[in-house]
Amino acid sequence: MKQLLEGSQAIARAVAACQPQVVSAYPITPQTHIVEGLAELREAGLLSAECLNVESEFAAASVVLGATATGSRAYTATSSQGLLLMTEVLYNIAGLRLPVVMTCANRAISAPLSIWNDHQDVMSVRDCGWILLFASNNQEAADLQPQAYRLAEELRVPVMVNVDGFVLTHAFEPVELPDPDLVRRFLPPPKLRLLDPEQPRSIGMMAEPHLFLETRYDQHQAVTAALAAIPRIGEEFTAAFGRPGINLVRPYRLDDATTVVVSLGSISGTIHEAIDELRTSGQPVGALEIQTFRPFPSDELRLLLGSRKNVVVLDKSLNPGSVDGGVLAPEIKAALYGCSPAPRIVSGVLGLGGRDVTVQDIRRVIVDVLSDKSVDQPSSPRFIGLKRIALNPVQTASTAPPKAREESGVTR
Secondary structure (H helix, E strand, O other): OEEEEEHHHHHHHHHHHOOOOEEEEOOOOOOHHHHHHHHHHHHOOOOOOEEEEOOOHHHHHHHHHHHHHOOOOEEEEEOHHHHHHOHHHHHHHHHOOOOOEEEEEEOOOOOOOOOOOOOHHHHHOOOOOOEEEEOOOHHHHHHHHHHHHHHHHHHOOOEEEEEEOOOOOOOEEEEEOOOHHHHHHHOOOOOOOOOEOOEOOOOOOOOOHHHHHHHHHHHHHHHHOHHHHHHHHHHHHHHHHOOOOOOOEEEEOOOOOOEEEEEOOOHHHHHHHHHHHHHHOOOOEEEEEEOEEEOOOHHHHHHHHOOOOEEEEEEOOOOOOOOOOOOHHHHHHHHHOOOOOOOEEEEEEOOHHHOOOOHHHHHHHHHHHHOOOOOOOOOOOEEEOOEEEOOOOOOOOOOOOOOEEEOOOEEO
């Protein structure tokens, strides 16, 4: 039965159904409601877990590292600067092959300060060795939690479930929660126990040069193994719960599409609306949502995009100074390298710092690509919805009162 729930509440209840024994977190907007919800479930007797409110996100990550190493199922959540503060420990968790699950309520990185959504936080830690999943709506955000634990514990690789801050965490949507009894059957108890007080030993010790490369090779192989494990676990979830399970990518109206829009996260709903409008006028356009960013599903992308005429990559993160602007576009280019004839790849950056992304924005960039208005420099990024801000050269956006005028169309 579906319930109208805030995204954070749905995530908290789904995590509780997974029966974590240790929950450790530090409050940071817009993640806080998730761990508040878990604490409330514990007080209500619906969750048997040790809930620790620690002094920082670095400590929160350290607690779940230790808890998982001793055989407990552990959980944490964070966002933005908190995720960056965890970075050192994220590498340790991945290097120790600990099956931690974390939810990241994606939010922009300072400065200037922003509490609103984009994907800069997760893209800043994309090479830590975690499996990175993205939810496009609150049903997925809830359903990904038990699947993330199944994946993490099967492969001994940590998993981060990325959920757009405010857009999903604070939005109310009808959600069918994972049934706790079904979750218990779907998710066996954790078996890993690296540390035992009765038999003390050290982990994560120094690796000399003749060993270090081999540890990284094994880690790479374990993350890559998720490419096969994810579709299988998704099919098992569908069979058990009757809802779509996790996958590498999710196509939308791709069959005859010559132009395809590629994205991550909740923006996919807006993209689908724009595509539906363009389809009514006979435009052969479609969309591809990437649900698994790490490991990157290159083979699936070559299969689904390699024969298209245009691939429009819409990115809610920025790689300053790069030719593509965003982080996702060069990954797509690498995946499609060597395709013949090669699709034309257009990179767009949008939605940074919570900037609204409208159906009109998406439709306009697709129409410009279809009409070849934006191809004089195909590799340069498009900043969609950009406002021209008049600033004194010595001032910054955080100190100067902006005088802005809205730019129509796609701005380079």
